[in-house]
Amino acid sequence: MFQEHTTAHSGVSQRMPLRIPLALLGVVLALLVLASLFIGAVSLSPRLVLDGLFSGQASSLEGTLVWQHRLPRALLAILVGLQLATAGLILQAVFRNPLADPSIVGISSGAGLAVITVLLLADLATVDVLIGDATPTMMSWLPAAALFGGLLAASLVLGLSWRTQLRPIHLVLNGIAVGSVLNALVMWVIVTWGGARTEIALIWLAGSLYGRDFQHLYMLWPWSLAGLLGTLALLKPLALLRFDDSVVISLGLRPMFWRAAAIAVAVLLAASAVAVTGPVGFVGLVTPHLARLLVGSKPHRLWIGSMLLGSMLMLCADLIGRTLISPLEIPVGALTTLLGIPIFLLLLHRQARGRF
Amino acid sequence: MDNLLLQKRTWALPIRALWLALACLFVLSLTTAGALALGEFGIPLPVLLEALMRDDGSDAAFVIRELRMPRLLTGMLAGGALGLAGAIVQSITRNPLGEPGLLGVTSGAAFAMALCMTYFTLPTPTMLLLSTVGGITAALLTLSISLGARLNPLYLTLTGMSVNLFFAAAIIVLLICANVEANGIYYWLTGSLINRTWEHVHLLWPWVIPALLLGIIFAGKLDLLRLDDEVLVALGMRVTPWRLLFGVVAVLLAAATVAATGPITFIGLVAPHLVRFTLGANGVRHRHLLPLSALVGASLVCAADLIAKWHEVPVGILCVLLGGPVLVYLISRQEG
Numbered sequence: 001m002f003q004e005h006t007t008a009h010s011g012v013s014q015r016m017p018l019r020i021p022l023a024l025l026g027v028v029l030a031l032l033v034l035a036s037l038f039i040g041a042v043s044l045s046p047r048l049v050l051d052g053l054f055s056g057q058a059s060s061l062e063g064t065l066v067w068q069h070r071l072p073r074a075l076l077a078i079l080v081g082l083q084l085a086t087a088g089l090i091l092q093a094v095f096r097n098p099l100a101d102p103s104i105v106g107i108s109s110g111a112g113l114a115v116i117t118v119l120l121l122a123d124l125a126t127v128d129v130l131i132g133d134a135t136p137t138m139m140s141w142l143p144a145a146a147l148f149g150g151l152l153a154a155s156l157v158l159g160l161s162w163r164t165q166l167r168p169i170h171l172v173l174n175g176i177a178v179g180s181v182l183n184a185l186v187m188w189v190i191v192t193w194g195g196a197r198t199e200i201a202l203i204w205l206a207g208s209l210y211g212r213d214f215q216h217l218y219m220l221w222p223w224s225l226a227g228l229l230g231t232l233a234l235l236k237p238l239a240l241l242r243f244d245d246s247v248v249i250s251l252g253l254r255p256m257f258w259r260a261a262a263i264a265v266a267v268l269l270a271a272s273a274v275a276v277t278g279p280v281g282f283v284g285l286v287t288p289h290l291a292r293l294l295v296g297s298k299p300h301r302l303w304i305g306s307m308l309l310g311s312m313l314m315l316c317a318d319l320i321g322r323t324l325i326s327p328l329e330i331p332v333g334a335l336t337t338l339l340g341i342p343i344f345l346l347l348l349h350r351q352a353r354g355r356f
Numbered sequence: 357m358d359n360l361l362l363q364k365r366t367w368a369l370p371i372r373a374l375w376l377a378l379a380c381l382f383v384l385s386l387t388t389a390g391a392l393a394l395g396e397f398g399i400p401l402p403v404l405l406e407a408l409m410r411d412d413g414s415d416a417a418f419v420i421r422e423l424r425m426p427r428l429l430t431g432m433l434a435g436g437a438l439g440l441a442g443a444i445v446q447s448i449t450r451n452p453l454g455e456p457g458l459l460g461v462t463s464g465a466a467f468a469m470a471l472c473m474t475y476f477t478l479p480t481p482t483m484l485l486l487s488t489v490g491g492i493t494a495a496l497l498t499l500s501i502s503l504g505a506r507l508n509p510l511y512l513t514l515t516g517m518s519v520n521l522f523f524a525a526a527i528i529v530l531l532i533c534a535n536v537e538a539n540g541i542y543y544w545l546t547g548s549l550i551n552r553t554w555e556h557v558h559l560l561w562p563w564v565i566p567a568l569l570l571g572i573i574f575a576g577k578l579d580l581l582r583l584d585d586e587v588l589v590a591l592g593m594r595v596t597p598w599r600l601l602f603g604v605v606a607v608l609l610a611a612a613t614v615a616a617t618g619p620i621t622f623i624g625l626v627a628p629h630l631v632r633f634t635l636g637a638n639g640v641r642h643r644h645l646l647p648l649s650a651l652v653g654a655s656l657v658c659a660a661d662l663i664a665k666w667h668e669v670p671v672g673i674l675c676v677l678l679g680g681p682v683l684v685y686l687i688s689r690q691e692g
Contacts, residue, residue: 160684169510173687176517180621181680184673187546191669202542206528281521330529337525341518348518349504352511 021295025308029078032315036074037066039319041326072214077314077332079217079224080209080273081283085291085310086231087270088284089303093238094262097168098289098347102150102270103281105175109182110153111146111274112205116189118145119201143223143272150271153182154263168351207280207333209318216276223272230265235299238262280333282340283310289347369635373644376634380651384432387658391428392420395665422553430552431661431671432654433560434613435623439653440568441609442624443631443645447578448599448606451509452629453686456491456610457621459512460519464494465614466545467523467530473541474534480559480615488611494519495607510690547618547672549661556616563612567605568650575642578602620657620672622679627653629682 052062091100161171190201237258248255291305321330393399407417445454468490472483502515588595631648664671
């Protein structure tokens with residue numbers, strides 16, 4: 001992950017100022033936010049959108065549309081994207097594994113199972129939480145439950161791969177195997193629970209931003225903040241963890257402590273995102289690799305670049321998903337999987353040939 | 357495995373194989389009795405036997421002959437097909453993690469089926485043909501991608517799983533684009549034996565029975581295919597045509613099963629390993645392995661379906677719950 005500090009083949013030359021690629025990414029991100037405000041299933045003229053944006057939510061139809069649907073959705077896409085990208089970056093660094101991703105090491109499936117189970121235990125009717133009608137107290141528990149499930153699943157996958165010293169391929173295979181068992185458990189819960197709400201739950205499981213509003217944003221932001229602050233504290237130790245344990249110790253760090261802390265932060269970021277959108281795969285896998293190509297591999301650059309790219313990816317996928325066949329919607333998670341798998345296979349191919 | 361050709365002929369193996377076969381038959385007869393007698397509408401044993409003997413037009417006879425019997429037989433045939441296909445794939449790819457499902461065949465076939473179910477109304481044989489094409493395409497995709505890693509078991513499995521995830525996502529997109537009443541299709545996609553009719557039985561047996569016979573007749577070739585390619589060429593065996601033939605047979609079996617029951621995974625992985633484990637690892641010949649894998653597969657699916665019926669769970673979900681841990685165990689025994 002962080003291993004190519006000085007080498008030139010890591011994409012952009014390290015002497016290039018950080019500002020240029022990051023400014024470019026920032027501009028594209030801003031354009032995407034604007035696009036997701038102006039484009040949608042209901043077509044509004046730019047003028048109406050602007051009117052709605054400045055007239056506040058209650059006053060008009062376009063105000064409601066922009067303020068209650070498009071804006072919170074764009075903001076959520078940004079948050080979720082940067083969280084998943086950061087989680088992927090951390091996991092890849094901790095495991096020295098270019099194939100790690102929250103959805104691959106089992107975090108997403110564990111969190112998904114926990115969320116579905118909480119919904120089931122709480123009250124069948126509150127499945128409306130997924131489309132925004134539930135009580136706030138109920139919803140504020142969801143990220144915590146997701147965190148619990150994600151931690152449990154991650155420790156299961158880690159425990160299973162421990163014997164082979166977390167070899168990349170064993171870790172990923174175990175993650176996918178555990179993930180498929182957890183997904184079967186989720187299907188079990190849904191089928192037992194059954195009824196008319198099955199489809200809502202299934203759409204949530206595909207990973208979607210459909211019907212998300214400010215309520216979800218309020219629910220998510222404290223977790224994002226905690227996770228990002230944690231990442232900030234982790235950046236330096238993470239860059240050192242690529243060395244052998246003895247070296248790390250001689251540098252004055254406790255390797256196991258920092259590894260555990262890093263995994264905890266990654267689970268926190270990924271699981272709380274899953275609690276809001278459902279599992280969205282491969283964003284965390286792809287973004288660090290793309291970011292390294294664009295901004296080089298110095299820890300801070302890489303992190304900021306990954307976050308920007310993650311947000312862009314989510315916004316882009318959401319925009320495509322809700323406009324391509326509108327009024328119907330393709331879930332974001334399905335799109336990121338369709339786009340992410342070819343890239344995953346490419347990485348796998350390179351790893352199989354020992355090019356990492 | 358390498359001393360297979362030099363191995364002395366002993367009776368220990370056939371006797372153990374016989375015991376395993378008897379155990380499977382015992383499980384199968386118990387589950388048969390359970391599947392026919394239990395349910396929403398319990399049927400006492402004498403009535404059951406009576407109704408099996410002749411169709412006397414009673415309610416019990418109808419329930420058994422038209423509802424429970426086809427479901428049971430579909431389960432048996434599907435389980436047998438999956439066990440057989442798993443054993444074949446494990447041998448021809450020399451991959452202990454092999455299974456049609458793990459090569460992506462199941463989800464490729466499922467994608468083709470979902471495509472047929474949402475956009476076209478086609479007769480069943482055409483749908484079967486198309487789903488086979490889907491399965492073959494997915495398997496070819498997986499194999500060609502993992503050729504770069506010289507078909508290393510772990511990379512092959514990982515590629516197959518990715519192809520699976522890809523098609524699963526594609527199915528979701530498909531169902532949403534088609535905007536159909538998706539509940540039924542979702543339920544079919546979890547792999548279930550509910551509401552199977554004689555039509556499903558007739559869909560399966562013309563594939564399963566000949567494939568089993570073919571496998572037993574050419575079991576010797578499969579024994580040989582586990583040796584190194586150089587040895588085989590030195591022995592004068594044409595490797596590729598045989599591998600291709602058996603590969604197509606395995607894909608056909610898996611695709612037919614998907615068409616009849618929806619995707620049921622992991623049975624093809626577990627059944628051959630169970631046979632090898634019981635008979636003692638290496639020296640198992642395909643003459644024993646193939647029919648026993650089919651038998652074990654059939655028993656597993658029927659037993660799982662009985663539990664599934666009890667708890668109203670699709671059998672495909674139960675099979676994942678049973679098979680996932682086995683997969684994790686097998687992964688842990690692999691060297692990278």
